[in-house]
């Protein structure tokens with residue numbers, strides 16, 4: 001044991017020496033590299049860091065002029081142009097580089113990758129797609145596939161989006177099943193618009209095959225049954241959502257209850273909703289149950305429900321419903337209650353909102369894809385109550 005520790009003590013100076021040597025090598029390498037870069041490059045970097053982008057661009061142009069052979073400097077300037085929205089200048093710069101005869105093949109690919117990004121930013125999707133496609137099987141394959149996927153989603157070319165997402169899965173090992181299932185659902189929407197229910201159903205089955213947790217596919221399958229008047233089938237489809245992601249039940253509950261009503265089975269429907277509420281305690285489910293109790297069993301029963309729930313969980317929405325039921329049941333001074341409800345409504349905003357978890361976008365209706373950041377299933381299915 002003593003010998004072992006002794007050896008470590010002997011080794012320590014050796015480690016210090018090695019560390020010192022490594023540091024010296026790095027510093028020397030850095031010094032030799034920095035002597036290649038013109039001073040204007042560092043000036044440009046400084047301006048970038050202090051957010052003076054105009055001056056940064058000037059400095060980078062100067063650096064590129066002084067060092068016309070440096071591809072890295074061109075790329076830095078090009079990406080700066082792109083980020084500032086001066087895409088035409090970035091395109092011009094990269095096209096000029098491509099025309100140079102002395103550029104070797106690997107460097108040419110790098111320029112093409114940059115130019116493709118320019119086209120994408122400029123919204124010139126055809127040109128961007130062509131260039132990104134030509135980067136397949138090169139070391140730019142992964143960013144190219146990501147860009148292609150973005151293009152196909154923006155162009156709503158869902159078959160190609162599915163193909164690309166599958167390729168991306170192979171190359172990047174990141175799962176794309178959520179996205180692929182959503183693309184199938186989008187295809188189903190397309191067939192629905194064309195009144196082709198059979199093909200729409202096929203796409204929704206494919207969505208479920210790609211992602212067994214795809215709530216949207218079951219929601220749409222239920223909607224299609226409902227539209228065809230097959231309410232029993234519709235309810236069966238929607239019920240599957242409980243086994244997928246029960247937090248989405250509140251989103252489906254109003255449609256489900258409507259189908260129960262169409263079948264003349266409102267009490268069964270209400271019992272089903274109450275059992276979901278007991279199990280999952282979702283505010284939106286409570287809302288549905290409250291409305292149904294008010295309509296079916298009257299104000300006194302609704303007030304009792306709201307009172308019971310308020311004791312468990314304080315909620316302004318629930319308080320508003322409680323006051324509403326109280327007024328309808330003929331309890332309290334109607335004018336006072338009106339005043340209280342008005343104050344509550346002002347505080348709550350006229351509508352609750354769904355909030356995107358990725359970008360914070362607020363929406364009045366639920367979206368499967370965020371209209372602001374384009375992410376899929378980024379809205380939690382429960383709306384946010386406070387919406388001042």
Ligand SMILES: [Zn+2]
Nearest residue numbers: 356359370373
């Ligand atoms: Zn978003």
